[in-house]
Amino acid sequence: MSWLVHGFSTRRGGVSSVYGSKTLNLGFTQDDSPAAVKKNRELFLDLLGLGHEAPAWPLVTLRQIHSDLIHRIDQPPKSLLAGDGLITNRGGILLAVLTADCLPVILVDRKKRALAVLHAGWRGTLQRIVEKGVGELRRWFGCAPPDLLAVIGPGIHACCYLVGEEVRDKFQGAFTYADELFCERAESDELRRKYPLLFLTARAPGQAELSRKIFLDLVEANRRQLSAAGVPANHVAAYQLCTGCRTDLLFSHRGEQGRTGRMMAVVGLRP
Numbered sequence: 470m471s472w473l474v475h476g477f478s479t480r481r482g483g484v485s486s487v488y489g490s491k492t493l494n495l496g497f498t499q500d501d502s503p504a505a506v507k508k509n510r511e512l513f514l515d516l517l518g519l520g521h522e523a524p525a526w527p528l529v530t531l532r533q534i535h536s537d538l539i540h541r542i543d544q545p546p547k548s549l550l551a552g553d554g555l556i557t558n559r560g561g562i563l564l565a566v567l568t569a570d571c572l573p574v575i576l577v578d579r580k581k582r583a584l585a586v587l588h589a590g591w592r593g594t595l596q597r598i599v600e601k602g603v604g605e606l607r608r609w610f611g612c613a614p615p616d617l618l619a620v621i622g623p624g625i626h627a628c629c630y631l632v633g634e635e636v637r638d639k640f641q642g643a644f645t646y647a648d649e650l651f652c653e654r655a656e657s658d659e660l661r662r663k664y665p666l667l668f669l670t671a672r673a674p675g676q677a678e679l680s681r682k683i684f685l686d687l688v689e690a691n692r693r694q695l696s697a698a699g700v701p702a703n704h705v706a707a708y709q710l711c712t713g714c715r716t717d718l719l720f721s722h723r724g725e726q727g728r729t730g731r732m733m734a735v736v737g738l739r740p
């Protein structure tokens with residue numbers, strides 16, 4: 470599809486040094502220098518083949534707030550909008566979300582040439598942001614869900630996404646299929662190593678029952694939403710990479726105890 474530009478970044482190939490040497494941090498985080506992030510964004514746009522396009526494509530990002538707010542973009546906004554989704558059918562604008570465990574989801578309508586990018590962590594997923602993204606494409610651009618293609622980018626998978634009982638309760642209140650999105654596993658040494666803050670109380674070996682831990686399958690949750698919205702299952706692709714497992718390649722908020730960079734998912738139409 471020569472009219473489409475899209476991509477998901479990894480942590481490799483940039484100029485940031487705060488999260489390891491030569492990392493491609495694309496988010497203006499507290500730790501990193503804005504100059505490095507700006508340079509990284511230029512490098513990423515170069516890799517997408519947009520580095521030397523004239524005029525340069527404006528890059529629209531959001532102040533992400535784990536909401537279900539989706540903005541229709543006809544021209545680059547004058548200030549940073551708060552929300553977690555962007556849609557457009559205009560060419561020459563790049564829409565982006567930033568993630569480091571949450572799922573980035575891109576939707577594309579080949580017939581109407583319209584697209585969306587969404588940021589779906591557990592809160593956004595609970596608020597059905599991906600389902601609403603399909604609805605917004607239909608409402609504004611007349612997109613038919615069976616025509617949509619969806620790709621779920623790299624994020625935290627069920628192997629690593631430890632959540633509390635209250636998260637499962639909330640999902641059970643919102644989705645009839647909620648039980649299929651969670652699994653329970655016994656606490657393991659691997660878990661204790663990954664999430665030391667969750668295990669502050671010392672347990673002498675063999676002295677206490679292993680407690681059960683709850684894991685959320687965010688990818689499946691968003692597949693179910695796409696399906697509920699009418700997107701055919703064979704139009705949905707999901708990256709196999711888990712951010713929590715692959716901190717060598719990806720940024721993970723959980724996997725790096727909150728001190729990490731941001732990856733970017735971008736999508737745009739050629740003018």
Ligand SMILES: [Zn+2]
Nearest residue numbers: 628629711714
């Ligand atoms: Zn994992």
